[in-house]
Amino acid sequence: MRLHEYQAKEVFAEAGLPTPDAELAESTDEVLAAADSIGYPVAVKAQVHVGGRGKAGGIEIADSDDEVREAADSILGMDLKGYTVDRVLVEAAVDFVDELYVGVTMDRGEGKPVAMVSSEGGVNIEEVAEENPEAIAREHVDPAFGMHPYQARRAVYDAGVESDVASDVAGVLSTLYDLWADSDAEDTEVNPVMVTSDREVVCADAVMNIDDDALFRHPDLAEMEEAAAEDDLEAKANEYGFDYVRLEGNVGIIGNGAGLVMTTLDLVDYYGGAPANFLDIGGGAKAERVANALDMVFADENVDSVVFNIFGGITRGDEVAQGINDAIAQFDELPKPIVVRLAGTNAEEGMEILNTDALDVEETLEGAVQRAVEHAGGESQ
Amino acid sequence: MSVLVDDDTRVVVQGITGGEGEFHAGQMIEYGTNVVAGAVPGRGGEEVHGVPVYDTVSRAAEAENADASVVLVPPAFAADALFEALDSPVDLVVAITEGIPAQDMARVYKRLGETDTHLIGPNCPGVITPGEAKLGILPGNIFSSGNVGLISRSGTLTYQVVDNLTDRGLGQTTAIGIGGDPIIGTDFVDALSLFEDDPATDAIVMCGEIGGTDEEEAAEYIDANMTTPVAGFIAGRTAPPGKRMGHAGAIVSGSGAGTAESKIEALSEAGVPVGDTPEEVADNVEELL
Numbered sequence: 001m002r003l004h005e006y007q008a009k010e011v012f013a014e015a016g017l018p019t020p021d022a023e024l025a026e027s028t029d030e031v032l033a034a035a036d037s038i039g040y041p042v043a044v045k046a047q048v049h050v051g052g053r054g055k056a057g058g059i060e061i062a063d064s065d066d067e068v069r070e071a072a073d074s075i076l077g078m079d080l081k082g083y084t085v086d087r088v089l090v091e092a093a094v095d096f097v098d099e100l101y102v103g104v105t106m107d108r109g110e111g112k113p114v115a116m117v118s119s120e121g122g123v124n125i126e127e128v129a130e131e132n133p134e135a136i137a138r139e140h141v142d143p144a145f146g147m148h149p150y151q152a153r154r155a156v157y158d159a160g161v162e163s164d165v166a167s168d169v170a171g172v173l174s175t176l177y178d179l180w181a182d183s184d185a186e187d188t189e190v191n192p193v194m195v196t197s198d199r200e201v202v203c204a205d206a207v208m209n210i211d212d213d214a215l216f217r218h219p220d221l222a223e224m225e226e227a228a229a230e231d232d233l234e235a236k237a238n239e240y241g242f243d244y245v246r247l248e249g250n251v252g253i254i255g256n257g258a259g260l261v262m263t264t265l266d267l268v269d270y271y272g273g274a275p276a277n278f279l280d281i282g283g284g285a286k287a288e289r290v291a292n293a294l295d296m297v298f299a300d301e302n303v304d305s306v307v308f309n310i311f312g313g314i315t316r317g318d319e320v321a322q323g324i325n326d327a328i329a330q331f332d333e334l335p336k337p338i339v340v341r342l343a344g345t346n347a348e349e350g351m352e353i354l355n356t357d358a359l360d361v362e363e364t365l366e367g368a369v370q371r372a373v374e375h376a377g378g379e380s381q
Numbered sequence: 382m383s384v385l386v387d388d389d390t391r392v393v394v395q396g397i398t399g400g401e402g403e404f405h406a407g408q409m410i411e412y413g414t415n416v417v418a419g420a421v422p423g424r425g426g427e428e429v430h431g432v433p434v435y436d437t438v439s440r441a442a443e444a445e446n447a448d449a450s451v452v453l454v455p456p457a458f459a460a461d462a463l464f465e466a467l468d469s470p471v472d473l474v475v476a477i478t479e480g481i482p483a484q485d486m487a488r489v490y491k492r493l494g495e496t497d498t499h500l501i502g503p504n505c506p507g508v509i510t511p512g513e514a515k516l517g518i519l520p521g522n523i524f525s526s527g528n529v530g531l532i533s534r535s536g537t538l539t540y541q542v543v544d545n546l547t548d549r550g551l552g553q554t555t556a557i558g559i560g561g562d563p564i565i566g567t568d569f570v571d572a573l574s575l576f577e578d579d580p581a582t583d584a585i586v587m588c589g590e591i592g593g594t595d596e597e598e599a600a601e602y603i604d605a606n607m608t609t610p611v612a613g614f615i616a617g618r619t620a621p622p623g624k625r626m627g628h629a630g631a632i633v634s635g636s637g638a639g640t641a642e643s644k645i646e647a648l649s650e651a652g653v654p655v656g657d658t659p660e661e662v663a664d665n666v667e668e669l670l
Contacts, residue, residue: 058519106483108563108593108630111490143487159383184484213629216457243627248618258561258627259590261660262616266641269619270657278620280627283536300576311540313506313520344540345520365541366660 001210004047007224009208012190015179017172019203022091031072032065034090040064044071052124056080094202099192100161101125101136102173103207104180106187107310113141113303115151117159117169121192139325145179153237158350168201169193183221184214199326212221231275233300240292242279249274251337251376252297252306256281256315264309264369271366273373276303283314291322298335305375306338307368310347317342317350325355337375341368383396383510383555384501384530384575384582385473386449390514393418393447393471393493395436395462396454397429405453405477405518406430414514414522417445420465422441438462438469447666447667451507451516459503460485467496474566475516477558483629486564493566500566501520504628506558517558527552528607529666530576532569533588534561534595535628536614536658544586545663551670554582561590561628569599584610586662591617592630600647610669613648614662615641615657 001380003011006024013019023034024047035042040376046058053059058080060071068090080084099122107114118127119138128135137158139151151171161169174195189207196202215222237244249266251273253262259282265275277300281293297306310320320342328334339360342350354361360375362368392409396402397419407430410416419429420439420641425436435441436487438450450471451456454462459478466474467618481503493500501508507517509526523540533539535631539558557572569587576582589596596615603611618641625632633640645655654669656662 045667106487106563111487111564113484113487142491143484144491181484184482186483187642212485213456213480214484219480241627245621245624247621255537257535257537258631259533259538259588259616260541262535262590262626262631263538263541263614265620266616266618275619278624278626311537311544313536313540314518343544344523355594364660366658 001212001215001221001225002049003208003210004049004057004226005045005206005225006047007209011179011183012203012206015175017175017203018172018201019206020092020094022089024087025090026087028072028076029089031090032068035062035065035068037189038090038092042068043091043093044068044075045089045091046075046078046080046085047087047089048080048085050081053080058085059312092238092297094194094204095196096194097197098195100169100195101191102176102193103187103189104177106368107140110140113143113177113180115139115141115147115155115173117155117161117173118303125191137145141177146181147174149174152177164199172201172203178308183218184211185209186211213358218293235356236296236299237279240296242281242293242296244296245278246300247275249276250302250304251372251378252276252303253309254279254281254297254306255309256283256285256311260309260311264365266371267366267369268307271370271373271378273376273378276300279359285315285323286319287323287326290320291327294327303336304377305372306336307372308338309365309368310342310344312342312344312347316345317347318353321350321354324359325353327330328355328358339368339372339375341365382460383513384468385501385508385555385557385614386510386514386516388415388513389416389417390473390516391445391447392516393420393441393445393450395420395450395452395466397421397432397434397436398427399453399455402453403429406432408521409451409515414516416511417447417539430454438465438471442469442471447471449475449516452476453480454478455597456480456482460489463489464492466497467492470496470498472498474498474500475505475507476500476566477505477517481562481617483564490564490566501557502565505560506539506561508555508557510555511553519556519558523547525552527585528554528581528583528670530554530582530585531556531588532572532585533558534590534630535588535616538588542586542614542659542662545659546586546600546666549661549663549667551666554579562645563593563628563630569595570602573599573607573611577607582609582610583601586612586614586666588614588616589644590615590628590631591620591626591633591641591644592628594639596644597647600651602651603653604651611653612662612665612669613660615644615655617641618669624651
């Protein structure tokens with residue numbers, strides 16, 4: 001779960017990190033009032049879950065009422081990479097002389113948390129990591145002990161942070177680590193940490209992603225989740241609790257288990273078709289879940305055919321077949337052709353009850369995919 | 382021969398009184414697995430499927446001489462169950478549980494490094510030596526005994542590939558579902574080395590997917606150390622960058638690391654034929670044997 005910048009800033013401020021004065025605003029009037037109480041110059045920042053907001057026109061600096069009105073008018077309501085901006089954060093603009101990067105995340109390869117500092121802040125840190133990896137100082141942390149103060153200092157000095165602000169920056173890193181650990185975050189990041197001409201350190205941005213698997217023990221953070229103004233279908237998938245990704249093609253794909261569903265997508269491509277989506281119904285799905293999955297794929301206008309690929313382990317073929325029957329029973333004629341492939345646990349029982357009059361049935365994965373690609377008007381071999 | 386599990390493996394099931402635990406303990410016993418005990422706090426003295434339940438893993442291991450544990454415990458309690466298994470101690474822990482918080486797994490992983498125990502998973506289907514023992518939730522009927530070792534990050538993909546193998550009469554020594562989470566115990570390299578040392582394994586299938594760099598590391602290891610031939614498969618060629626495809630680990634960053642292409646290239650360079658379809662993987666195994 002990704003927190004909005006304004007939410008992450010609240011959490012950061014509560015933890016004692018230096019953040020600029022800021023107010024959330026939903027209209028041009030509110031933006032003006034906020035700027036007035038904070039004092040110019042201010043930054044007006046779109047609050048949407050999109051990276052690179054600044055470059056995309058989602059962040060403007062304003063120095064007067066006129067400028068702030070213009071910024072508010074241009075940002076509020078704008079479409080930022082598919083998301084409509086309905087709120088902005090109005091924040092005291094920091095007069096900085098230097099920008100740093102400070103962050104904590106899980107190093108998956110090492111199986112350990114890693115704390116990072118770079119004196120090249122304010123830019124795309126992934127690019128820095130790729131092009132100039134030495135510009136980022138890294139400290140791996142023993143998750144059983146937490147980060148020792150010397151580790152924070154070492155990272156800051158290794159990154160070449162100037163010594164008069166080193167201890168403040170080390171403090172930011174330590175606090176970010178503690179927040180990361182205490183809130184089961186995937187990452188906590190500030191990019192940039194700004195250094196002012198008075199040699200003060202300010203967290204000018206705030207990123208915080210919480211591990212969805214750990215939300216059960218953080219009810220306060222879970223409450224911050226807001227339904228994002230995203231794709232209707234992805235919203236529907238969230239409601240049904242599916243792992244779902246919408247793609248560009250026209251062959252709808254439903255299956256069980258991430259690896260098998262990805263393989264089904266790959267085969268659709270291999271046989272000359274184009275996948276419309278990734279949809280994993282998960283393990284042990286019952287009839288209702290299966291029906292929901294079909295509902296989702298039917299709701300996608302781009303879909304011209306559907307391939308249903310189930311290899312039962314914990315999932316039972318008879319349950320799946322019942323779900324398919326239930327879902328198609330409401331149609332006199334299917335809106336889109338469906339190819340079903342059932343294998344594994346209780347597949348034979350499933351095949352006995354499956355309404356094969358309305359469906360195409362294939363025994364093999366390859367056969368099912370080829371048939372679905374043909375139905376969708378793609379090539380096949 | 383086999384790796385990790387066989388007829389003699391003595392298994393304790395953590396969480397045996399829960400819905401999943403009871404069902405899959407029954408399935409394991411039916412398959413012929415030597416399930417000797419269950420472990421559930423507060424339920425010591427009970428019996429499930431005729432198997433005695435103990436309050437702690439240590440007591441179960443001691444009383445029944447168990448050397449392996451299968452963890453079928455809900456995610457909120459799973460890390461504690463894993464620590465308990467590592468501390469009991471048993472030689473092998475198979476963690477089926479999906480959805481264990483990553484920071485919990487980081488602490489377990491740290492502890493694991495201080496022990497001699499093999500951890501399989503979490504978020505995996507388990508380990509099976511066909512005809513001898515299965516530890517986990519894999520459907521036993523699709524497997525057959527033979528000379529191919531199998532390692533996979535995905536449960537259902539394991540079933541698919543095994544089906545393609547079994548169809549050709551290519552039986553398996555052992556199949557290991559290592560799990561799709563970012564932090565796992567046994568990884569490709571560990572599993573490859575186990576099969577390399579197993580005289581009964583004449584070829585190995587390695588099923589990977591997008592995300593992480595485990596396959597690339599495995600390719601380096603194969604190139605430098607393996608004499609047993611390996612056939613590969615990589616799921617997720619069509620995955621768009623930046624999107625998570627189900628498995629927590631199956632996300633491709635925009636930078637090219639962890640992509641299907643980079644994995645296929647690394648494996649090909651190490652002499653591993655990578656099939657475009659599961660069917661082709663079976664073709665490749667036939668040729669390697």
